[in-house]
Structures are given as structure tokens and as C-alpha cells.
Amino acid sequence: MATVLQLPQPTWFIGCGNMGGAIIDGWRAGGLDLNPITVIRPSGTPVAGVRTVASIGDAGFEPKLVVLAFKPQKLDEVAAQLRQYVGNDTIVVSLLAGVELQSLRHRFPDTFAIVRAMPNLPVAVRRGVVGLYGENLDAQAQAQRFVNDLFSALGFAMWTSDEQRLAALGSVAGAGPAYVARFVAALTKAGMARGLTEEIAATIAQETVLGTVWMASANHEDMASVARRVASPNGTTEAGLAVLDGDEHVLDRLIAATIDAAARRGAELAAEARRVEEPARLS
Ligand SMILES: NC(=O)c1ccc[n+]([C@@H]2O[C@H](COP(=O)([O-])OP(=O)(O)OC[C@H]3O[C@@H](n4cnc5c(N)ncnc54)[C@H](OP(=O)(O)O)[C@@H]3O)[C@@H](O)[C@H]2O)c1
Structure with missing residues (x-):
């Protein structure tokens, strides 16, 4: 019989905004027992079914698992x-974009x-992508397996061999839902410009993206093939694709520039976190 996935008692979430909340939503949807979790957030805003406190001092017993789910700028x-609460049997999982393991x-x-861990928001519905990277994993195979199981419950989880690859994965998948959202919004606006109501335009734009990706995934079909099957020679779609592709692959260049800008910001955050104070001076 398969063993039931269980969070360690206690598990702390430090911060629970968009991403912390999405992870807890995904685990809740997956049937995990959320009782071991204590959320610590300054506002004390309640999280459904989860004990929530406003400060670390109120959290209670030392955690076995800590999820860092606040903004990188708050790290120090x-x-x-x-x-002082993180001992030699604690696993720390950091969601902090750009902040390297050494920091x-x-x-x-x-x-x-x-x-x-570099997740994306669809973890909330267990269709997320989660990049994972750890130190010294041979010696910590059990911890790796456990973290792997927790994040595999939220969608597609994969380990990267170095932090550059984790950053690359995060730049596509972590930030990706924002870019996809903009694409769907642009499709919606175009539909409205052709006379559709906003509601109809938004619904069909969303369903088109969902259906296309679902079909390709179900058929193991690549995107070039999908586009080929929609566009008949000299037809309407081909006329549209000629604009997107253009002579200079305008969409490819736009997306590459978008991801470059995000990657530059990630490098800045990493550099800020590298300017670490010595632990002795932190206490
Ligand atoms: N959003 C994404 O799609 C995404 C993707 C990949 C990685 N990440 C990473 O996930 C982390 C969280 O991002 P987010 O989008 O969830 O941010 P967010 O929505 O702004 O949430 C930040 C959380 O941090 C809490 N917080 C602020 N100051 C704190 C403190 N001093 N001690 C403890 N908690 C504190 C806030 O508490 P209150 O709720 O009380 O205000 C809030 O719950 C970031 O490091 C980000 O890089 C996010």
C-alpha cells in the first residue's frame, strides 16, 4: 500500500501571500493534512484551516520543515x-527568487x-511547475525524496543540477503565468476590437489557450506541428502568423527580451543576498 504523504510536525510557512497560499491550496486540494502547518505572517491574516500567527515568537515548537515564502528583500x-529556531534536523525550503543556496x-x-524551490502559481490547482535545487543531496537523499514528493503533489517537479539551470527554469516557468496572462489579455482585446463583448472575448481567449495546450500535451505534439495543422497554405491563419513571425521573428524576440529583463533582475537580487552579514553579527 502506498504511504500517505505527510507534512512534518511542525511545518512553518514564513509568509503566506500569493505563492505560499498557492502551495497550501495545492496541498489542500491533494488531500494533505494541513494540521502540522503554522503560518507566520505579520498581518496575521487567517489562512483557511491553518493555524496562523503574526510572529515567529508565537509559532511554538521548533519546526522540522520551514518554507520561506516572503520577498527576497526581507531575508535579513x-x-x-x-x-535560533532552525536546528540540525530542520529542512529549509526557500522560494526566494534569485537568492542562492550559499546565501x-x-x-x-x-x-x-x-x-x-522555484514554483509557479498553478501549483494551487496541482498543475504547477516546480524547479528544485539542493546542496549535498547524496548525503541527504531522504530529505531530497521527501521534498520531491511534497512538490510532485503540486504538478511537474524537477531537480536541476546547478543554480543557473534553476534560474533558467524560474525565468520561464516561475514568471511564465504572468506572460501567458498578458498573451490571453491581448487576445481578449483583439477579440473586443473585432466586436465581441469583453466577457465572450475573455472566455474564448482563455479556453483557446487552455484547449491548445491541453491538446498538445495529450497528443505529445510540438507547437510547430500544432501551428502547421491550424494554418492552411495561403489561408487566414497563415496571414496572421506572418505578422507574429515576421521577417525577424518579432514574438520570439519580444519574449526573449522579456525573459532577459527578468533574469537581470534575478541576478540583482542574488547579488543583494550575497552581501551577507556574518551570522555572529546577525544575532
Ligand atoms: N508569486 C509568484 O508567482 C512566485 C513565483 C516563484 C517564486 N516566488 C517567490 O515566492 C516568495 C513570495 O512571493 P509572493 O508572490 O507570495 O509575495 P507576496 O504575495 O507579497 O507575499 C509575501 C508574504 O510575506 C509576508 N511577509 C512580509 N514581511 C514578512 C516578515 N517580516 N516576516 C514574515 N513574513 C513576512 C507577507 O505577510 P502578510 O501576508 O502578513 O502581508 C506575505 O504573506 C518570493 O520570495 C518570490 O520570489 C513567487
Whole structure:
């Protein structure tokens, strides 16, 4: 019989905004028992079915698993309070975009294992993509398996061999839902410009993206083939694709520039986090 996936008691979420909330929603949808979780967030805003407190001091027993789900800029502020609760049997999972493992290890020198996870928002409906990267995983195979199981419950989870690849995965998948959202919105606006109501235009744009990707995934079909099957020679779609592709592949260049800009910001965040204070000076 398969073993039931269980969160360790206690599990702390430090921060629970868009991404922390999406992960908890996904685990809830997957039937995980959320009782071990304590959410710590300054506002104390309740999270359905989960114990929520406003400060680390109110959280209780030292955690076995800590999910860092606040903005990277808050790392030093949080680490100064959290470090004393993170012991040599604690697994720290960091969602902090751009913050490298070495920067985390400096802040939490005693913790058993640190894993970086780069999820995207569809984890909330268990159709997410999660990039994972950890240190010294041969020695920590059990921790790796456990974190792998937790995130595989939220969609497609994969380990990367280095942090550059994790950053690459995050630049496409982590940020991707925002870009897809903009594409669907642009399709909606175009539908409205052709006389459709906003409601109809938005619905068909969304369903078209969902249906296309679903079909391709179900058929293991690549996107070039999908486009070929829609566009008959000299037909209407081909006229449209001629604009998107253009002489200079305008869409490819736009997306590449978009992802470059996000990657540059990721590098800046990593550099900020690298400017680490010595742990002794944090206490
Ligand atoms: N959003 C995404 O799609 C995405 C994708 C990949 C990675 N990430 C990463 O996930 C992390 C969270 O992003 P997000 O989009 O969820 O941000 P968010 O919606 O702004 O949530 C931030 C959370 O941090 C909490 N917080 C702020 N200051 C805190 C403190 N001093 N101690 C403890 N908690 C504190 C906030 O508490 P209150 O709720 O009380 O205000 C809030 O719950 C970031 O590091 C980001 O890089 C996000």
C-alpha cells in the first residue's frame, strides 16, 4: 500500500501571500493534512484551516520543515529572528527568487538541509511547475525524496543540477503565468476590437489557450506541428502568423527580451543576498 504523504510536525510557512497560499491550496486540494502547518505572517491574516500567527515568537515548537515564502528583500530581517529556531534536523525550503543556496547557508548555518524551490502559481490547482535545487543531496537523499514528493503533489517537479539551470527554469516557468496572462489579455482585446463583448472575448481567449495546450500535451505534439495543422497554405491563419513571425521573428524576440529583463533582475537580487552579514553579527 502506498504511504500517505505527510507534512512534518511542525511545518512553518514564513509568509503566506500569493505563492505560499498557492502551495497550501495545492496541498489542500491533494488531500494533505494541513494540521502540522503554522503560518507566520505579520498581518496575521487567517489562512483557511491553518493555524496562523503574526510572529515567529508565537509559532511554538521548533519546526522540522520551514518554507520561506516572503520577498527576497526581507531575508535579513527574517533570518535574524528565525535562525535560533532552525536546528540540525530542520529542512529549509526557500522560494526566494534569485537568492542562492550559499546565501541561505550563511544565514542558516546549522540547518540540516536547504532546498531551493522555484514554483509557479498553478501549483494551487496541482498543475504547477516546480524547479528544485539542493546542496549535498547524496548525503541527504531522504530529505531530497521527501521534498520531491511534497512538490510532485503540486504538478511537474524537477531537480536541476546547478543554480543557473534553476534560474533558467524560474525565468520561464516561475514568471511564465504572468506572460501567458498578458498573451490571453491581448487576445481578449483583439477579440473586443473585432466586436465581441469583453466577457465572450475573455472566455474564448482563455479556453483557446487552455484547449491548445491541453491538446498538445495529450497528443505529445510540438507547437510547430500544432501551428502547421491550424494554418492552411495561403489561408487566414497563415496571414496572421506572418505578422507574429515576421521577417525577424518579432514574438520570439519580444519574449526573449522579456525573459532577459527578468533574469537581470534575478541576478540583482542574488547579488543583494550575497552581501551577507556574518551570522555572529546577525544575532
Ligand atoms: N508569486 C509568484 O508567482 C512566485 C513565483 C516563484 C517564486 N516566488 C517567490 O515566492 C516568495 C513570495 O512571493 P509572493 O508572490 O507570495 O509575495 P507576496 O504575495 O507579497 O507575499 C509575501 C508574504 O510575506 C509576508 N511577509 C512580509 N514581511 C514578512 C516578515 N517580516 N516576516 C514574515 N513574513 C513576512 C507577507 O505577510 P502578510 O501576508 O502578513 O502581508 C506575505 O504573506 C518570493 O520570495 C518570490 O520570489 C513567487
